[in-house]
Amino acid sequence: MELPLSGIRVLDLSQVMAGPFCTMLLGDMGADVIKVEPPGTGDQTRASMGYRLKGNDSNGFLQLNRNKRSIELDLKNDAGRGVLYELVKTSDVLVENSRPGVAQRLGFDYRTVAALNPRLVYASISGFGQTGPWSQRPGFDMIAQAMSGVMSTAGHKGGVPVRNSISIADLGAGLMALYGIQSALIGRAASGRGQYVDASLFDAALSLSIWEIAEYWSTGESPQPMGSANRMSAPYQVVHAQDGYFVIGAANQKLWLLLCDVMGRADLVDDPRFVDNISRLANREALISELENTFETDRVSHWVEKLLDVGVPCGPLYDYRQALDSDHVRARNMVMSTRHPVEGDLKLIGYPVKLSDTPQQLRRAPPLLGEHTEEILASLGFSKSDVQTLREQGVFGAAEGAAGNVHK
The missing domain is CATH 3.30.1540.10 (formyl-coa transferase, domain 3)
Incomplete structure (x- = not known):
């Protein structure tokens, strides 16, 4: 049987964690995820998140970008935006995580692309959302944890405030965006129209603080750090x-x-x-x-x-070694492996949700930068000469799939 999201095309214009996590989960469910990346550098996570294996893409990038295809596009270039608009016309979902206002400045804001494809579900993930006095602030997981109150309750009483080591604001925002996207897709089946989805790291962190906010609203006192203890029951x-x-x-x-x-x-x-x-x-x-x-x-x-x-x-x-080496992890298939063109055998975190009738498939290894550029352009009707013209115009990198993936 086909996967639940087979036939759904997703344009992933996001970088780093929240957006890529969201789009990877969509890809795991069968969506055709096209990762649109800046020429030469690609997603910031390719180079900036440490811990490399054989190639120059970080293992952090590899863990967030399976089941995707990559195309290089310079969206500051008129011709590059023209290619993006052609992709928009054939897509169901667009996910971006630039600071509010950037998409409009570059010409791929919701109003612009919805005019090309009214059925498009467009999701923006930002630090603090598209509205409100903090909307223009830069958004990082730690900042969202700090300003939402999450860090004020982490750690031990009297100690230095502690960031949750799991990026709950980033990953939470990705999950909330996924929830919004899938809801909008279901709604589109009845209305025939897409809509705009506004998710943020701050809102996600706040919405996950259920016990803490319950305590505050019940007592009038801000919750304090409690180490590993639970504020609702003991022991x-x-x-x-x-x-x-x-x-x-x-x-x-x-x-x-x-x-x-x-x-x-x-x-x-x-x-x-x-x-x-x-x-x-x-x-x-x-x-x-x-x-x-x-x-x-x-x-x-x-x-x-x-x-x-x-x-x-x-x-x-x-610890993580003990957890990943456990019989339970093996039984739950929470460690998978795939063949990567640079890394060889590559371990990936398994699917966190199992579907009985349409189990997810590891269809694609994390892509090299621009690996599928010509393939995607050909599917849009671009000829080889068209591609060469675009290359000469600086729309994408000079050597498909080469940048950022050289063997050590």
């Missing part, structure tokens, strides 16, 4: 055993009683400090101290096995 955090750390989630009264039973700590059940979840939240530090006094009498593996046997959620604290 629900990292704890220390004899040989290391593990996590427990005794998030309701039934699980709390099971935990006490496994630990042999019937005294905690009747302790007025811990009699219910509200009490345990109010006395969290004393609670964790009591638990760790017992946990530190034996190893992590002992406690995890005993707790799982009775249904108390828990797990060892793994």
Whole structure:
């Protein structure tokens, strides 16, 4: 069976993380994603995100751009914009993440391209959205985390504010844009028209702060950092055993009683400090101290096995090596490999969602810069002489697929 988005063409004019993550997920579902890149340099992530393997494209770029084709286009060039307009006429979705106003200045804003293709779903991803007093500020994940309040609750009480190591604002914005795009595509089936999708890193980070905002609106006090603890239930955090750390989630009264039973700590059940979840939240530090006094009498593996046997959620604290090497990751196909023309065998993160009837396919390795330029132009009806003329006009790079991918 065809993938759900087979027949959908996506123009990816985005760079770095939020936009490329969004368009990669669309590609994984079958969309034909055409990555439009500046000649010579391409997506900033090709060169700027460190950690290279054999070629000059960073592994960060490779992890965000599978199932895409690449075309080089200089959008500051009239002829380059002309090619883009031809692509727009044959596309269903356009994704861009320039600062508000840049797309209009370069001639590919929503009003301009929607006049060419009223069915186009156009998604803009920016730091703070297209409206509001902060809309013109540069948008980076850390800035969105800081200004949304996310960093104010990260780390430990009294410590330096900490950025969440996962780029939740960037990746969250990509997911929110994906949600908007697919909703607009469904709506288009009835209306016959596309629409504009405005997603931002700031809005995404704020919208994911559900427990924290709930606490603020309930108490009138801004939430404070709590380390690994959960602000809605206890015990629900990292704890220390004899040989290391593990996590427990005794998030309701039934699980709390099971935990006490496994630990042999019937005294905690009747302790007025811990009699219910509200009490345990109010006395969290004393609670964790009591638990760790017992946990530190034996190893992590002992406690995890005993707790799982009775249904108390828990797990060892793994690093990425341990997680990626686990049997579960293998069973879930969360590490895939593909053949890349420069890198050879290339590992990629697997699909985070599995479809039963139309499982995703790794159809294309991450593209070399401009690798599909001539192929895409030919599909639009450009002849070889047309391509040569465009090349002479500086619309794209001199050597297809060469820039940024030279072997060390």
